[in-house]
Amino acid sequence: MDENLVEVVSEVFGVDEDDITPETSPENLDNWDSMNHLKLVTAIEEEFSINLSMDEVEAIVDVKSLSDIVKSHAK
Amino acid sequence: MDKETKRNIKSTADWSSLYSIIKELDYTLLNTREIELVNRQIAKTRASSDLKVAYLSNHTIDTLAPYLTVISAIHGINIESYIAPYDQYFQELLSETSGTISFQPDVIHLDLSVRGLAPLICEKFLSLDDELKLAEQERIISLISQLANLAIKQTSAYLLVSNFLQPAYSQAGIADLKQQQSETEWYSRLNLALIESLKNNNRVFLVDKNNALARVGKENITDSKMLYLAKMELNDVGLQALASELNRYIIAIAGKTKKNLVLDLDNTLWGGVVGEDGVDGIKVGKGYPEGEIYYAFQTYIKNLKQRGIILTLASKNNLEDVEEAFEKRTEMPLGLSDFASRRINWNPKHTNLVSMAKGLSIGIDSFVFLDDNPVERGLVKSTLKEVVVPDLPEDPSTYLNILMRSPYFEKLFLTEEDANKTEQYAANAQREDTREEIGDMSAFLSSLGTKVTIETAKKENIQRVHQLFSKTNQFNVTTKRHGVPEIENFIENEGFDLFSISVTDNFGDLGMIGVVLVEMKDGIAYIDSFIMSCRAMGRAIETVIMNVIKERYLSGAYAKQLVAEYIPTAKNVPVKSFFDDQGFDLVEKGDNGNMRYELKSKAKGAESLECTGIEIYVGE
Incomplete structure (x- = not known):
């Protein structure tokens, strides 16, 4: 996984980078609530200088889907 | 923020070691996750807070708290926050057992948006009849007065009320200003009525959110996606602008207002070096670009004096040169008598500042030191850690902006005493001479x-x-x-x-x-x-x-x-x-x-x- 992405996720949720896996999701991470979900979107947009659409924001269901969305912007 | 700073912040164990790192940060450069990181560390290392702030709102403003907490922390104030549930502002002030009341806040921030209070105004202004528009206005004002009275009765907190954000574009376009009841007038009158209804209460303060957000530009403060997803009306740019305005109130409420502005002369209050360029060679005054820069800067500083800030001089110069400059260059807004204390000599500035503090009988922690010379600034910074030393950029035309943005001189009220403060301190010095x-x-x-x-x-x-x-x-x-x-x-x-x-x-x-x-x-x-x-x-x-x-x-x-x-x-x-x-x-x-x-x-x-x-x- 992209190191920067893991760093952003870990900082937004306040957890160790080692604890972030592609499967990390609101289901298994207490801090991933709706407010932090929005903070994550803002932080990702800032870090990668991209703009996520509303559909994309709603399609982020775990770290893997987030990573895929970020990658799709990189092309 | 670099990796090492982040690591250092994360490894702090108490507030004072955290503060010693973050006080060097420029908060305008922090992104969302850096704000989160610092905010989390403030909560983690907190033994006790300086102020408890409760937030009440009818839009999603949860993310304002971290911004204000971090900005105030950078200014040495430790804030603990409580965010009331979305749209529950009335119940939160009314019920004796609500989260807000039991939190026992020192400060309550009330931020309501017209979108939530009167959606018709935002959606159908053009088709509303004038009577209804006025009725909506009166309803909002009376609601806020009611909320203010409740807050006063139920808590001992200061209440900070945001005024209303006039939209970036009017629904009628440029023709709005020709309408019988224009939208522009509607918002202006609403905000004007708010000023009038809250002015005479000593515990209630209006926050000019409409102006604070205009400073960064109304097109930049909302992320539409977040607005529709989460009723979040302000993005990180908007939050930072509003939080830095609120921080001005926090500084005044926490009693962290600085008392004394120490000023250098050459290339700070005037252009050039008086000892070299001569009294006639220094640049200040109207009619030529460089002179205008320093004229404007001195004018603003003179206004600070009117606000009760003591002005003093610390300059490496020959006293005669300086006296002659003030005597002859009468176009300067500031005169020698505007300074309560003067240290015009060749001693190190930090020594001068210490003796100045003693002479004025005020703490050195209430000093702000302005000097164009980075070496002088660095020396004062490293020897007198309590003194605030703003960085001045190369370009003197931006000095004024730095000073205006600085929140250190904010007071909740101006009194008659304030206007004469420098004279009083100067008279004290005179009394000392008589002694x-x-x-x-x-x-x-x-x-x-x-x-x-x-x-x-x-x-x-x-x-x-x-x-x-x-x-x-x-x-x-x-x-x-x-x-x-x-x-x-x-x-x-x-x-x-x-x-x-x-x-x-x-x-x-x-x-x-x-x-x-x-x-x-x-x-x-x-x-x-x-x-x-x-x-x-x-x-x-x-x-x-x-x-x-x-x-x-x-x-x-x-x-x-x-x-x-x-x-x-x-x-x-x-x-x-x-x-x-x-x-x-x-x-x-x-x-x-x-x-x-x-x-x-x-x-x-x-x-x-x-x-x-x-x-x-x-x-x-």
């Missing part, structure tokens, strides 16, 4: 022609009384920081006597320089606070006041006994033996250095010769 000339202490004191007035504090003076309670460090026996709500109670409640002390002398009017608060209980009069501004110290005024207090409380009519306490702080050493000197009996000495005193007979006391020559007026 040297006359030599003999009592002769010196009589030569001053001091007139002291002691009277019951009046409601209209509450702002100055509050200033004395919140800002006096040295002559303050208990350092109890009573806020406006408590002061209101002291004035109204018969169990308390709150006295204000004013002084005039041959050199000028010192204004209200002291307060004494006495609580009466079971025939005993407790001196809760005895406070005097440092500029009135060393003139036996305190003895004269204490004689009045003794006369009043020991003659039997109000009380039979006086009880007083001295609570030591790092700064109130000057009053350590105050009660001993005034003839009180020490009855108890606490482990923490607290000392408790009693006095039962007015016969006992300091019959000081120094009191001669002071006239005293006891008013009601």
Whole structure:
């Protein structure tokens, strides 16, 4: 996984980078609530200088889907 | 923020080590996750907070709290926050058991949006009839007044009310201003009515959110996606702008307002070096670009003086050159007499600042130091950590913006005393000179022609009384920081006597320089606070006041006994033996250095010769 992405996720949720896996999701991470979900979107947009659409924001269901969305912007 | 700073922040174990790192940060450069990181560490390392802030809103404003917490932390204030549930502002203020009430906030921020309060205005302004538009306006104003009254009644907090954001575009386009009832007027009138309805309440303050957000641009403050997803009306740019405006209020409420602006001269207050370019060569004045820069800068600084900020000079120059410059270049807004203290010599500036603090009797932690020279700034920064030293960029035309953005000089109110502060401090320096000339202490004191007035504090003076309670460090026996709500109670409640002390002398009017608060209980009069501004110290005024207090409380009519306490702080050493000197009996000495005193007979006391020559007026 992209190191920067893991760093952003870990900082937004306040957890160790080692604890972030592609499967990390609101289901298994207490801090991933709706407010932090929005903070994550803002932080990702800032870090990668991209703009996520509303559909994309709603399609982020775990770290893997987030990573895929970020990658799709990189092309 | 680089990786190392992040790591250092994360590894801090207490607030003071965290503060020592973050005070160097420029908050305007922090992104969302850096704000989160610092915010989390503030909460983690917090042993106790300086202020508790509760947020009430009808839009999603949860993310404002981290911004304000971090910005205020960078300014040395530790905030603990409570965010009320979305749209629950009324219930939160009404119910005795709500989260807000039980949080016991020091500050409540109320931020309502028209979108939530009156959606019709935002959606269908063009088709609403004029009567309805006015009715909506009145409804909003009366709601806010009601909320303000509730907050005052239910809490002892300061209430900060955001005004309303006028949309970036009008629904009628440019034709709006030709409409009978235009949208532009609707928002302006709403905000105007808010100012009028909240102005006279000493605990309620309007925050000009509409202007604070206009500074960064109304097109930049909302992320539409977040608005529709989560009713989040402000993005990180908007949050930062609003939080930095709120921080100005927080600084004033926390009593962190700076008192003294120390200024360099060459290339700071004027362009060029007077010692080299000559009196006629320095650049300041109207009519040419470089002159305009320094003219504008000096004009703003002169306004700071009007706001009660003491101006002083620290410049490496020959005194004659500087005196000649001020004498001849009369187009300069500032004159030499605008500076309460001057250190124009070749000594290191930090030495000058220390001696200046001593001469003015104010703490060096209330200094802001402005100098174009990075070496001078660096020296002061490294030797005097308490002094605020803003970085000045290369381009002098931006100095003014730096000063305007700086929140250090904010006060909740301006009083008449403020406008004359520099004169008062300068007069003090003059009195010091007279003291040297006359030599003999009592002769010196009589030569001053001091007139002291002691009277019951009046409601209209509450702002100055509050200033004395919140800002006096040295002559303050208990350092109890009573806020406006408590002061209101002291004035109204018969169990308390709150006295204000004013002084005039041959050199000028010192204004209200002291307060004494006495609580009466079971025939005993407790001196809760005895406070005097440092500029009135060393003139036996305190003895004269204490004689009045003794006369009043020991003659039997109000009380039979006086009880007083001295609570030591790092700064109130000057009053350590105050009660001993005034003839009180020490009855108890606490482990923490607290000392408790009693006095039962007015016969006992300091019959000081120094009191001669002071006239005293006891008013009601």
